[in-house]
Amino acid sequence: xxxxxxxxxxxxxxxxxxxxxxxxxxxxxxxxxxxxxxxxxxxxxxxxxxxxxxxxxxxxxxxxxxxxxxxxxxxxxxxxxxxxxxxxxxxxxxxxxxxxxxxxxxxxxxxxxxxxxxxxxxxxxxxxxxxxxxxxxxxxxxxxxxxxxxxxxxxxxxxxxxxxxxxxxxxxxxxxxxxxxxxxxxxxxxxxxxxxxxxxxxxxxxxxxxxxxxxxxxxxxxxxxxxxxxxxxxxxxxxxxxxxxxxxxxxxxxxxxxxxxxxxxxxxxxxxxxxxxxxxxxxxxxxxxxxxxxxxxxxxxxxxxxxxxxxxxxxxxxxxxxxxxxxxxxxxxxxxxxxxxxxxxxxxxxxxxxxxxxxxxxxxxxxxxxxxxxxxxxxxxxxxxxxxxxxxxxxxxxxxxxxxxxxxxxxxxxxxxxxxxxxxxxxxxxxxxxxxxxxxxxxxxxxxxxxxxxxxxxxxxxxxxxxxxxxxxxxxxxxxxxxxxxxxxxxxxxxxxxxxxxxxxxxxxxxxxxxxxxxxxx
Amino acid sequence: xxxxxxxxxxxxxxxxxxxxxxxxxxxxxxxxxxxxxxxxxxxxxxxxxxxxxxxxxxxxxxxxxxxxxxxxxxxxxxxxxxxxxxxxxxxxxxxxxxxxxxxxxxxxxxxxxxxxxxxxxxxxxxxxxxxxxxxxxxxxxxxxxxxxxxxxxxxxxxxxxxxxxxxxxxxxxxxxxxxxxxxxxxxxxxxxxxxxxxxxxxxxxxxxxxxxxxxxxxxxxxxxxxxxxxxxxxxxxxxxxxxxxxxxxxxxxxxxxxxxxxxxxxxxxxxxxxxxxxxxxxxxxxxxxxxxxxxxxxxxxxxxxxxxxxxxxxxxxxxxxxxxxxxxxxxxxxxxxxxxxxxxxx
Numbered sequence: 064x065x066x067x068x069x070x071x072x073x074x075x076x077x078x079x080x081x082x083x084x085x086x087x088x089x090x091x092x093x094x095x096x097x098x099x100x101x102x103x104x105x106x107x108x109x110x111x112x113x114x115x116x117x118x119x120x121x122x123x124x125x126x127x128x129x130x131x132x133x134x135x136x137x138x139x140x141x142x143x144x145x146x147x148x149x150x151x152x153x154x155x156x157x158x159x160x161x162x163x164x165x166x167x168x169x170x171x172x173x174x175x176x177x178x179x180x181x182x183x184x185x186x187x188x189x190x191x192x193x194x195x196x197x198x199x200x201x202x203x204x205x206x207x208x209x210x211x212x213x214x215x216x217x218x219x220x221x222x223x224x225x226x227x228x229x230x231x232x233x234x235x236x237x238x239x240x241x242x243x244x245x246x247x248x249x250x251x252x253x254x255x256x257x258x259x260x261x262x263x264x265x266x267x268x269x270x271x272x273x274x275x276x277x278x279x280x281x282x283x284x285x286x287x288x289x290x291x292x293x294x295x296x297x298x299x300x301x302x303x304x305x306x307x308x309x310x311x312x313x314x315x316x317x318x319x320x321x322x323x324x325x326x327x328x329x330x331x332x333x334x335x336x337x338x339x340x341x342x343x344x345x346x347x348x349x350x351x352x353x354x355x356x357x358x359x360x361x362x363x364x365x366x367x368x369x370x371x372x373x374x375x376x377x378x379x380x381x382x383x384x385x386x387x388x389x390x391x392x393x394x395x396x397x398x399x400x401x402x403x404x405x406x407x408x409x410x411x412x413x414x415x416x417x418x419x420x421x422x423x424x425x426x427x428x429x430x431x432x433x434x435x436x437x438x439x440x441x442x443x444x445x446x447x448x449x450x451x452x453x454x455x456x457x458x459x460x461x462x463x464x465x466x467x468x469x470x471x472x473x474x475x476x477x478x479x480x481x482x483x484x485x486x487x488x489x490x491x492x493x494x495x496x497x498x499x500x501x502x503x504x505x506x507x508x509x510x511x512x513x514x515x516x517x518x519x520x521x522x523x524x525x526x527x528x529x530x531x532x533x534x535x536x537x538x539x540x541x542x543x544x545x546x547x548x549x550x551x552x553x554x555x556x557x558x559x560x561x562x563x564x565x566x567x568x569x570x571x572x573x574x575x576x577x578x579x580x581x582x583x584x585x
Numbered sequence: 586x587x588x589x590x591x592x593x594x595x596x597x598x599x600x601x602x603x604x605x606x607x608x609x610x611x612x613x614x615x616x617x618x619x620x621x622x623x624x625x626x627x628x629x630x631x632x633x634x635x636x637x638x639x640x641x642x643x644x645x646x647x648x649x650x651x652x653x654x655x656x657x658x659x660x661x662x663x664x665x666x667x668x669x670x671x672x673x674x675x676x677x678x679x680x681x682x683x684x685x686x687x688x689x690x691x692x693x694x695x696x697x698x699x700x701x702x703x704x705x706x707x708x709x710x711x712x713x714x715x716x717x718x719x720x721x722x723x724x725x726x727x728x729x730x731x732x733x734x735x736x737x738x739x740x741x742x743x744x745x746x747x748x749x750x751x752x753x754x755x756x757x758x759x760x761x762x763x764x765x766x767x768x769x770x771x772x773x774x775x776x777x778x779x780x781x782x783x784x785x786x787x788x789x790x791x792x793x794x795x796x797x798x799x800x801x802x803x804x805x806x807x808x809x810x811x812x813x814x815x816x817x818x819x820x821x822x823x824x825x826x827x828x829x830x831x832x833x834x835x836x837x838x839x840x841x842x843x844x845x846x847x848x849x850x851x852x853x854x855x856x857x858x859x860x861x862x863x864x865x866x867x868x869x870x871x872x873x874x875x876x877x878x879x880x881x882x883x884x885x886x887x888x889x890x891x892x893x894x895x896x897x898x899x900x901x902x903x904x905x906x907x908x909x910x911x912x913x914x915x916x917x918x919x920x921x922x923x924x925x926x927x928x929x930x931x
């Protein structure tokens with residue numbers, strides 16, 4: 064296995080770079096290889112994290128990050144290679160409590176139990192008991208309050224965990240990990256579901272904990288965050304270790320190049336596009352006001368061939384406006400006109416019939432049916448084209464589906480594979496494929512690139528531009544700067560109203576300031 | 586229940602500002618009042634019952650209500666545990682018939698119906714309970730060990746066990762049960778039927794176990810998020826085994842009480858009970874999706890259903906219409922609990 068040896072040599076050589084301290088590293092993985100049948104998920108990779116640092120682990124989907132996390136947290140054993148904690152070999156896989164004392168991972172998927180209180184979640188299965196042998200809830204709750212106070216987590220232990228915000232939930236999970244004695248915490252895409260302000264609070268908390276001696280391994284698709292919060296970055300690509308370097312020494316373009324394997328991925332988008340003034344507007348929104356006050360008096364127009372961004376922090380109302388446009392919600396007042404037609408408010412089929420294509424906010428919840436095949440998911444919204452009288456012609460469905468798969472370069476062995484078997488980026492492509500299946504006049508996307516890798520992201524954004532060039536109007540509701548960069552103009556929402564309109568070519572700080580409701584000129 | 590306890594002993598109600606839940610009187614979180622949601626309904630029915638017939642609040646009538654519901658209430662108890670761990674057991678109603686049925690088959694002397702007279706009368710109770718445990722073990726093996734769908738497994742068992750009872754009894758009713766089988770269904774302790782005491786005691790134990798022991802809390806953890814429960818070190822399979830086997834054991838006990846009270850085991854004993862059991866559990870706030878609800882809530886659910894039936898009987902509603910009204914009551918109770926619960930039921 065020459066290639067593996069090479070990867071291993073590269074890994075250890077780089078991992079050693081200028082970090083030979085006396086105390087053993089918090090965690091060290093050496094020459095770790097993991098195979099699942101014919102596929103190699105990790106090939107001789109190494110990772111060294113020293114105490115007190117925040118180490119980033121990046122890589123495209125399928126690079127082997129998740130596999131390494133499951134090995135580092137003791138959910139799986141490596142086929143080859145070793146893992147040590149503080150210089151000692153890793154405990155046996157079955158010894159869960161030993162693992163919990165060394166390492167914890169806050170996953171994207173929650174590991175708390177929503178129907179139970181925060182206190183009970185924190186001390187699940189290790190309750191305080193009274194003299195009678197029964198649980199002493201007062202003691203459990205007091206201990207939970209102490210724990211949360213010690214790590215300054217501002218949550219009432221009596222709250223039901225299901226009522227917590229994503230951010231609070233993460234803090235509670237971190238506190239629980241710390242209560243087991245773990246001082247090495249893996250954060251798996253912690254910011255994926257947070258808005259800007261919450262991310263800042265999370266980073267503030269990470270810095271505080273770092274000062275208290277906690278070490279973090281930070282996994283994220285948002286490269287900007289890595290520059291903000293991390294000391295070192297390790298890049299994986301195709302199951303191999305590519306580079307480990309201090310973030311300061313690795314410019315953004317080089318980092319992207321290391322992840323994607325080519326240097327051209329991060330070029331700036333600059334293009335001139337003509338909008339068709341003669342054609343009817345793809346979308347006209349007049350005086351739209353939400354029933355629950357999430358947005359008020361929103362008016363704008365999108366010309367055919369134009370890409371308009373709808374930016375704003377979480378809770379600003381951008382998502383709700385976009386969902387109203389496609390009929391997922393109905394507004395209390397105002398009107399929506401798609402390509403000259405006024406669909407019945409609150410009716411998704413009507414909006415789709417009027418020519419809308421829709422990529423919803425959360426692909427897992429609203430985007431696809433995980434157990435259905437790529438072909439079925441891709442053609443879910445166009446039953447009329449699948450055959451007559453409500454019968455589905457599998458031949459016709461597969462023909463449409465393979466068209467979509469080619470068009471969006473979806474990596475799937477077969478159109479009959481369930482969508483749950485695809486990587487995140489390819490799942491999102493399936494959702495996108497469905498939105499494009501009926502040649503929409505208006506394409507509405509909410510957070511279209513959340514949680515997907517750099518290459519898929521570039522691809523999807525290119526696809527959006529291509530769609531606009533073909534004459535469709537595009538509305539992108541997102542707070543992701545990369546999504547908004549493709550827009551001809553960006554409308555910024557703040558506290559339920561459209562406050563600012565920014566033309567193409569803005570600076571990041573301008574837009575972020577507008578989203579946070581700050582005025583840079585003041 | 587646990588949080589009501591928390592609230593009681595809460596001395597340092599450290600308010601976390603806006604994030605804190607709405608508290609009534611600063612002590613009991615509103616959501617926890619959901620457990621008591623049916624108490625007003627029970628009081629209203631009591632008042633209506635008294636207006637309809639002065640007999641209603643007489644001790645004899647109330648004991649009668651409690652006794653007629655005691656057997657099915659044990660099934661509700663069993664089903665509630667099983668629902669909390671996000672499983673289902675439809676076969677409980679057949680277990681309730683088959684377990685005492687097998688005991689009667691082995692014990693009742695030859696010549697009286699289909700009895701074999703193989704065992705002396707004293708064996709009847711142990712045999713009943715053993716059959717219950719065995720049925721639970723079979724369910725558990727199929728569901729946990731082999732990973733089969735619990736709904737379908739227990740649906741199959743429901744049919745198999747019912748058929749087995751019809752087979753051994755030849756479709757007839759076992760009479761001339763031994764005294765040991767009759768005892769629990771007929772004895773009076775402290776002036777009230779033993780079955781009432783047994784039922785209330787088991788509910789009290791279940792309330793304490795579910796609210797104040799780590800075993801009980803692990804049921805909620807498993808039903809709420811089984812991966813998180815595993816990650817917290819709970820032996821989920823073992824807990825599921827215990828719950829399923831205990832459920833069938835309770836169903837066998839319920840069957841024993843019913844056979845004792847009726848001094849017979851009909852081949853249709855328990856037939857159709859499961860629908861009332863589910864209705865009572867759901868009305869009582871148990872989620873079919875697991876992890877939610879309390880034993881006390883389930884008890885108020887079955888109590889409410891039986892009180893309403895009793896009131897209808899006292900009001901002289903023709904017996905032919907009771908079935909339709911029962912269905913309507915279940916629907917109405919669901920609607921009421923949707924309104925008081927405020928959330929979409931799942």
